[in-house]
Amino acid sequence: MCKIAILTSGGDAPGMNAAIRAAQRSALHHNCKLFAVQDAFKGLVDGKIRPFSRDDVARIINRGGTILGSVRYPEFKRKDVQKLAAQRMKSFGIDKLIIIGGGGSFRGGRELVNDDIEVVGIPATIDNDVPSTDYAIGFHTAVNTAVQSIDRLRDTSDSHQRCSVVEVMGRDCGDLALFSGIASGSEIVVTPETGYDEAGIIENVKEAFKRNKRHAIVVITENMTDVGSLARKIEDRSGFETRATVLGHVQRGGSPDAFDRVLATRMAHQAVANLKHGQGSAVLGLKGNDIITHAFQDALDMEKEPLDEHFTLIRELKE
């Protein structure tokens, strides 16, 4: 019997549950047995592995977060801990694993691959920083969440003729700031790819108000600066009242949008099919409208392509 374990790892992302559900349904279709691993790699090491039934995944397609839980587990960088995880799986007679998570989670799975576990990675992270896919599960929903918040901030900024600095997540990747900046019509987008030019940001804010705008929105990726202190500098040097907002973990929660549910369902069905047919360890991706398969190590070696066209949009369409 084909036995497959499934876990979610890294920061949770909307749509992880839709992927878990689809994997269970797909396992039934392919006559495989699915085993749920609770609490990511830590759960694997601790042997928190249980058979998963159809009922376990009922009514979760629309739920945010992950019913399997996720744990940051730095110990999993250690080879001996990784080997223990592989042994645990084998003690359950399981040698196939689906990892739903981001790049860090897939790197965690590498040693399992070396230990003859067949692993398929499904990219799911609001950061969208997995190079092997155009979009990771959860990104679209997080963009929508950020855009709704920025739209609200614009209402109040416009009323008071203020500048708003909005920090979004993304870790080292600017996609969330870039997409939410474009979709909200924000004046200034600052990401790891654009770099941090404080004088340039302040100049842009001044220009926006010179053009008689009643507001200016600066969207910035986390970890680039202290946004509270940036807001104070903008206010001091531009003369316009400025407030800072950190969107934080609200961006991770919420019901997945239809795009993420469809993407999750397609990828999970593909992952189970790959494992059923023994096609080897891989990381899945969306390229255009196709679900594609990268050999596991190839996916880890890839670099993310810069979204030049999107950055050009921001520059050229600045009002």
Ligand code: F6P
């Ligand atoms: O990787 C997803 C993410 O939300 C990043 O955007 C952010 O930097 C990080 O996780 C936050 O991690 P934690 O939830 O452990 O604070």
